[in-house]
Every structure is written in structure tokens, then in C-alpha cells.
Amino acid sequence: MxxxxxxxxxxxxxxxxxxxxxxxxxxxxxxxxxxxxxxxxxxxxxxxxxFSHFGELLAKKPFFLWLLNSFQIAALATAITVVVTTFAAYALARLEWRGRNVVFTMLILAMFVPWEINSIPLFFIVKDLGLLNTFLGAALPLAALPVSLFLLRQFFINIPTDLEDAARIDGCGHLGILWHVIIPVSLPAYGALSIFIFIFSWNEFFWSLISLQRADVRTLPIGLKTLVGAGDIQYDLMMAGSFMATLPALIIFLILRRHIISGISMAGVRR
Amino acid sequence: MPKSKRNRNGAIALLFLLPYLVLWGIFAFVPIVYGFFISLHKWNPIGTSKFIGFQNYGDLFRNPRFVGALWNTLIYAAWAIPLILLVGLVFALLLRRGQLPGGAAVEAALFFPYLLNVSVVGILWRFLLDPDVGIVPYYLRVVGVDPPNFLNSPMIVLPTIAVVSAWWLAGYRMIVFRAGLNAIPDDLYEAASLDGAGSVRQFFFITLPLMRPSILFAAILTLVAGMCMLGQVLVMTNGGPGTASEVMALFMYRTAFESFNFGQAAAVGFILFVIVFGVSLVLFRVLGLRSELS
Known part of the structure; x- marks a missing residue:
């Protein structure tokens, strides 16, 4: 033993x-x-x-611009996700109405649609909206991911109704209940959701590659990819770039390790 | 609940759902329909497009390169999905009970690759697997194995990319599975050991049945992601050698943005949608997962 x-x-x-x-x-x-x-x-x-590889890389490639672009898109996607899914999850978890089960079933089915395959039509839609090569155009499809709504709904539905009833007796409407009861007890779920969406957007590749074609709006993953395109392979530069791209993740992970892991374990879809 | 209350709730629910539904409609649902529409045309992004029915689909299935890409995608999925899930599950089982000294560090090491972006993963493994200066072939030679040229031999390139994907993603699955494992009540195991069941029997009669829904659900989500894999091949092999690792997503990307044949690219996307959605739907229904989620 x-x-x-x-x-x-x-x-x-x-x-x-x-x-x-x-x-x-x-x-x-x-x-x-x-x-x-x-x-x-x-x-x-x-x-x-x-440290010469880092210097050479920074002289050749706008690394910090990529970093900033990635950060802005991830933050934008996270913010929009949190706002939009809060209301939708409330409707799906805390309100009784005809058709709720149908909508919920549609939501689950939507999770089985790989959203990357939409990238060709999405390219033309985003282009017609004038959002090509913009951070908003890169972030909005990420905020529509059904997984986020599913995660928040699963948390909201397990909140006991007594708090809500007490608030209703005190004269709270739906917005009051949402603001004073549901959101305060759901802060861990918001943490999990934000971490999940932020990491997802930070590392997103397929859609950024298509929607951000101008060099000045490139994100970190797309920018780094330009290191491998050119004929001769410079592993020293490639490793310097990869390491610099990894460093923020490593530092944040070392500080927030417990929160990130518990966030992922909450966000990971389970029963 | 009285009918009028339900109806009023319905109006409020709709209002609350509206912002999400609009987003989802524009950026997720409409693209599927619009993609099908585009796929029926010889699509001209700036002028008028000609309706050609299902000709794009016919052309695709007559194109050996497309059939090859479809085949490559299936080979990759057949390697990557079991690998990612199995490694994730093994990690979760190994780290399950907390008494491992330094368990948090072990967990961190296994999870960390998930936080790297796909370009870093691809660039790093290109270097690690490089036939001349890579450390993987080097240490294989040290232990007396003649290393294949991992990313440059048609038979090995897709399994290699699958292994890299498992390195990248298994830590994420580990965390999710472990949450599921921890939710299994301890008394089940205590009762089982009182009845004389060893750890192998406990695994097959308690752990596996109780984990079934979350494993299957993870399998479906991994399948959905795996069938659309693009980043790894684009960075590591660019579809090569030849077209040996050209998967559907890469073929679609090239058809659209290198050949500018948007109609055919949209057809590839729609075929991929039908396959992935169809398979997950069938799995979902056959396995009866619906009731597990509400």
C-alpha cells in the first residue's frame, strides 16, 4: 500500500x-x-x-502593440459578455415563462456549433457592419459564445429563492432583485466567467486571423505567427517572442493561481 | 402560477434575453444561414454573385485535396480527442486526493500549458521537434530510439500535432474532471471498501459511472473544437509536408483568403457545420445527456 x-x-x-x-x-x-x-x-x-534576442525582436516587431491589442480585445469581450449574459441568465434561471425550456435547449444545442466555421459569412457580416479591423468586431462574436450564458445560468439556478422572496416583499422589482440579491451572491461565478472568457479571448486565433488583417490591429497570437512565416528559421527570436508572450500569463498565474484554477473548474461545463 | 403572471414574465424574460439574443443572432445564428446562402453562389464580394445551386459542393467532393483535408481532420480528431480526454482524466485521478506533498505545484505545472496561446505552443514545439537542434529527437537518440522527422513525415505529422494538442489542453480537462471527481461523495467509496471492493473495482463501479455524463460532455466539446483545429497546423506545418496535415479549417481558410473562392470556402464551412453539429446532436441524444444538464 x-x-x-x-x-x-x-x-x-x-x-x-x-x-x-x-x-x-x-x-x-x-x-x-x-x-x-x-x-x-x-x-x-x-x-x-x-538579452539581445529581446532587443532584436522589439526592434523588428511591434510586440507591445500586439500585447496592448490583445489586452483590449480580451477586456472588451469580457465586459460585454458579463453585461449581456447577466440579464439573459436571469431570464433563463429565475423567471418562469412559457418557452423557457425551448430556449434553454436551443442554448445547449448552440454550444455544439463550432463558431469558427462561421468565419467566412461572419467576415462579410462584420465587414458590412464596418467593424472589420476593429477591436469591437473581434470581440463581439466572442461575447456571443453560448458557453458563457450556460455557465452563469447554471449558477443562478442554484441560488435559493428565500432571499429573492424577501427582497420581493421589500418591494424590489426584477432589476432590484438582480442587483441586490443575485449579483452579490454570484461574485464567484462572475470571477469564473471573466477568467474563462478573458483567457479564451486572449488566446483566440481563428477569428482574429480573419477579422484583423491590418498590421496595426494584430493580436499577440497573430503577431507571433509572423515570426515563423519568413524563410529562414530564427529559433532565438522565436523563443524570445514566445517567452515574452508567456511572461504576463506566467506572472498573473503565479499571483492568481488558486482563483484561475477554481474559476476554470467552475466554468468547465459539468452537471 | 396564474396565466397573466406567466405572460407578464414572458415579456420581461424576452426583454432581458434580447441583448444576448441579438448578439447571438447576428454573430452566431445568421452566419450559418448566410454561409449556406453564400455557398450556393459563385460569390463575388464586390459585384453581383451568380447562383449556381449545389455546384460548389459537387466540386468539393470531386476535389481530392478537399477529400484529403476531410480525411486528415478525422485522423487528427481520432488521435487528439481520446488523448486529450485520457491524459486529462489520468491527471485528475492522480491528483485527486489532496495528500500529495507539493500537489499544488504539480497541478500548476500540468495546467500551465493551457495558458499559452496557440502560436507559442506551435513555435515552441517546432523548436522542440526540430530534427537538427530539437531536444525531443536528441533525447530519443540518447535512449537509443531513431527519431522520425516528426513534422515532416506524412504518416506521423497528424498524430504528432495531436500529442502537442494534448500537452496544451489536457491540463484544462484535468481541472474540469477533478471538479467532477471531488463531487462524488466519499461514503460511496467507504461503503465499497467495507464490502471488500479494491480500488480497480471502485474505479469501474463508482468513479466511471458517476463521471460518465461529464466525460461525455467534455468529449463532445473537445470534438467540436478538434474538428475546427487551425492554429496548430498553421504555425507548426502550414499544412505540410505537401498537404499531409491540411485539415478542413486550413483548407477553408486557404480557399477563402488565398484563392478568394468565397463560395466554395463557405461550402466547406457548411459541410463542417453539418458534420460536427450532426455528430454531437446524435451523441447528445443517444447518450441521453439532456436531463443531466437542467
């Missing part, structure tokens, strides 16, 4: 090591002199630490 447990521990540590080694290798490579990057035998400890 005891040996079995240590075996399990050992396996966990080994897996964690294997899983994280690529990230470490990326960081090490980003600060290595170029000849050591292209060496046939891996050098885990660089002979000297150099």
Missing part, C-alpha cells in the same frame, strides 16, 4: 517535470547566445545570459 502511494507520488512528479520542461527550455533558450541555441547537443546552462 505504502509503496503504491510512493509510486503514485513519483509518477506525479515525473509527469509534472516532463510537462513543464518545454516551458523551461523556452525560457533558457530565450537568453542564450545564438550559437548555443543552434547547438546539436542541448545546453541547459547557457555560458552567458544575453
Amino acid at each position: 505504502r509503496a503504491g502511494r510512493y509510486l503514485r507520488y513519483g509518477l506525479c512528479y515525473l509527469l509534472a517535470l516532463v510537462w513543464f520542461v518545454p516551458v523551461v527550455w523556452m525560457a533558457v533558450t530565450a537568453v542564450k547566445p545564438t550559437p548555443e541555441v543552434m547547438s546539436f547537443t542541448p545546453r541547459w546552462i547557457p555560458s552567458e545570459v544575453t
Whole structure:
């Protein structure tokens, strides 16, 4: 029994090591002199630490612009999602009306539609709305993801009705109940929803590639992709760019680790 | 509830749902219908488009490159979906009970790749798998295995991308599955061990049946995402070698924005929609998941 447990521990540590080694290798490579990057035998400890790749990258590519663009789109998508799904989830979870089940079933079915496949017609719709190459055009389809509404609805429906009844006796209308009862007790759900949508939008690739074609509105994932396009492969620059793109995520993750993981576990669709 | 109250609630519900429904309508529902409409035309984005019926569809299925892309997508999905789910489930089971010393660090290491964006994942693995300077082929040679050229051999490229996807996404599934595992009451296991059931039997008679709905639901969502995979191939192989890793989404993207044949690209999108939506709908109904979600 005891040996079995240590075996399990050992396996966990080994897996964690294997899983994280690529990230470490990326960081090490980003600060290595170029000849050591292209060496046939891996050098885990660089002979000297150099930041020249970062300098070269920043001189060649508008990295901070990509970062800022990504941040604005993710923040915009998150804000719109939170506002719009709050009302919709209230209607689906706290109001009794004919057709509610039909709408809820449609919502579940909508989750099975991969929204990327809409990108060709969506391109023309967004173009006709004059939103091509705008952050709003990139963010709005993300705010329409049915998963967000589903998540909030699942939380709202489990709130006990007594609080709501008490508020109603005090003369609260639907907006009052929403503002004074539902939203305050749902803050963890809002945290989960925001984290989920922010990460999703931050890493979104397909739609940004199509809707943001001008160089000055590119997001981080789309911008980084330009590092691989050009003929000769410069792994030192590629690793420097990847590492710089990873650093914000790493820092935020180290600070908010518990919140992010519990947010994801709440947002991950389950029963 | 009295009828008038229900009706009034209906009006309020509609009002509350309206902003979301408008967004969803414009950016999710209308595109499906509009995409089908575009696919029936020789689409001209700036002038008049000619209605050609189902000719785009016929052309596609006669095009070996499209059939190849369809096939590649299925191969990728067949590798990636079980891998992502299985690795996620194994991680969740391993980390399940909290007594592992340093469990939080292990969990963080397994989850962190999910926070990388797809370009970083693709760029990083191109480097790791590089036949000359990559550390994966290097260490394979060290242990005496002759490494294949992972991203440059037609037979291996799609399974390789599936493994990379599992590295990227399994941590997310781990977190979701673990939440499901933790929701199983402990007394079930206690009762089972009193009855003399070992951990293997406990897994098959308690854990697996109780986890079934969440595993199946995760499977459907992973399928939906996997069938539309684009980022990984675009960064790692650009569909190569040749067209060995050209999946449907990449074929659609190229048809639209490299060949500017928007009608045919929309047809690819609609075919993908029919396949993915059809399969998930059938799975959803056959597996009886509807009641689990309300």
C-alpha cells in the first residue's frame, strides 16, 4: 500500500517535470547566445545570459502593440459578455415563462456549433457592419459564445429563492432583485466567467486571423505567427517572442493561481 | 402560477434575453444561414454573385485535396480527442486526493500549458521537434530510439500535432474532471471498501459511472473544437509536408483568403457545420445527456 502511494507520488512528479520542461527550455533558450541555441547537443546552462534576442525582436516587431491589442480585445469581450449574459441568465434561471425550456435547449444545442466555421459569412457580416479591423468586431462574436450564458445560468439556478422572496416583499422589482440579491451572491461565478472568457479571448486565433488583417490591429497570437512565416528559421527570436508572450500569463498565474484554477473548474461545463 | 403572471414574465424574460439574443443572432445564428446562402453562389464580394445551386459542393467532393483535408481532420480528431480526454482524466485521478506533498505545484505545472496561446505552443514545439537542434529527437537518440522527422513525415505529422494538442489542453480537462471527481461523495467509496471492493473495482463501479455524463460532455466539446483545429497546423506545418496535415479549417481558410473562392470556402464551412453539429446532436441524444444538464 505504502509503496503504491510512493509510486503514485513519483509518477506525479515525473509527469509534472516532463510537462513543464518545454516551458523551461523556452525560457533558457530565450537568453542564450545564438550559437548555443543552434547547438546539436542541448545546453541547459547557457555560458552567458544575453538579452539581445529581446532587443532584436522589439526592434523588428511591434510586440507591445500586439500585447496592448490583445489586452483590449480580451477586456472588451469580457465586459460585454458579463453585461449581456447577466440579464439573459436571469431570464433563463429565475423567471418562469412559457418557452423557457425551448430556449434553454436551443442554448445547449448552440454550444455544439463550432463558431469558427462561421468565419467566412461572419467576415462579410462584420465587414458590412464596418467593424472589420476593429477591436469591437473581434470581440463581439466572442461575447456571443453560448458557453458563457450556460455557465452563469447554471449558477443562478442554484441560488435559493428565500432571499429573492424577501427582497420581493421589500418591494424590489426584477432589476432590484438582480442587483441586490443575485449579483452579490454570484461574485464567484462572475470571477469564473471573466477568467474563462478573458483567457479564451486572449488566446483566440481563428477569428482574429480573419477579422484583423491590418498590421496595426494584430493580436499577440497573430503577431507571433509572423515570426515563423519568413524563410529562414530564427529559433532565438522565436523563443524570445514566445517567452515574452508567456511572461504576463506566467506572472498573473503565479499571483492568481488558486482563483484561475477554481474559476476554470467552475466554468468547465459539468452537471 | 396564474396565466397573466406567466405572460407578464414572458415579456420581461424576452426583454432581458434580447441583448444576448441579438448578439447571438447576428454573430452566431445568421452566419450559418448566410454561409449556406453564400455557398450556393459563385460569390463575388464586390459585384453581383451568380447562383449556381449545389455546384460548389459537387466540386468539393470531386476535389481530392478537399477529400484529403476531410480525411486528415478525422485522423487528427481520432488521435487528439481520446488523448486529450485520457491524459486529462489520468491527471485528475492522480491528483485527486489532496495528500500529495507539493500537489499544488504539480497541478500548476500540468495546467500551465493551457495558458499559452496557440502560436507559442506551435513555435515552441517546432523548436522542440526540430530534427537538427530539437531536444525531443536528441533525447530519443540518447535512449537509443531513431527519431522520425516528426513534422515532416506524412504518416506521423497528424498524430504528432495531436500529442502537442494534448500537452496544451489536457491540463484544462484535468481541472474540469477533478471538479467532477471531488463531487462524488466519499461514503460511496467507504461503503465499497467495507464490502471488500479494491480500488480497480471502485474505479469501474463508482468513479466511471458517476463521471460518465461529464466525460461525455467534455468529449463532445473537445470534438467540436478538434474538428475546427487551425492554429496548430498553421504555425507548426502550414499544412505540410505537401498537404499531409491540411485539415478542413486550413483548407477553408486557404480557399477563402488565398484563392478568394468565397463560395466554395463557405461550402466547406457548411459541410463542417453539418458534420460536427450532426455528430454531437446524435451523441447528445443517444447518450441521453439532456436531463443531466437542467
